[in-house]
Amino acid sequence: MVLLYSTEPQLNSALIPFNLKGVDGKNYSEKDFENARALVIIFMCNHCPYVKAVIKRFVDFQAKYIDKGVRLVGINSNDAEAYPEDSFENMINFYNEWKMNFPYLVDETQEVAKAYDAQCTPDIYLYDSKGLLKYRGRFDDNWQDETKVKVRDLENAVELVLQGKDVDFKQMPSMGCSIKFKSL
Structure with a gap:
């Protein structure tokens, strides 16, 4: 397991198009979410301990904000x-x-991860209703133990975006396992 951090975000950059198959057999693109007030894209996987530690938090988060x-x-x-x-x-x-209560998509060619410059799992991107990147960073300040969380970074960012405000706090990078890119 190689620990990596997400790279510096290019805030206000446009949502990058994608068209990927979900585990439900349907194909999803960014257009399927154009009515969302905020869209959170999470690069994740099944085996990474960082993802496994927070997946229930993702599910709870979606239930809270849907x-x-x-x-x-x-x-x-x-x-x-x-x-x-x-x-x-x-x-x-x-x-x-x-x-899981949100689509889980496969990027078999890895083109989407490369276009987003995704580095780790989880790597979290928050877009506003106009499709502009407003936040890229960690979910919260304690991936290991939810009971010790003091700062809920993604939740704070979403609340600001829903109010039409910019994310005005220091964005801490995500950390997790490296995305396992295919060898050339």
Whole structure:
């Protein structure tokens, strides 16, 4: 397991188009979320301990914010040949095991992860209703123990975006396992 941090965000950059298959068999693109008041894209996978530690928090977060027009999308870009735990079949199992309430998509070609410059799992991007990047960083300040969380970074950012305000606090990078890119 290689620990990586997300890179410096290019705030106010436009949402990058994608068209990926979900574990439910449907294809999803950014257009499916154009009515969202905020869109959270999470690059994630099945096997990373950092993701496993926070996946329930993602599910709880979506349940809390769905009625406010906030949508989450999970994208798995890992090389499933080298990491079979991240295969599409295992994505379906992971989705069901965690009772995920947001689309979980496979980026088999890894083109979407590269376009976003995604580095780690989880790597979190928050876009406003205009499709502009407002936040890229960690979910909260304690990935290991939810009971010790003092700062809920993503929640604070979403609340500001829903109020039409800029995220005015220091954005701390996500940290997690490296995205497992295919060898050339």
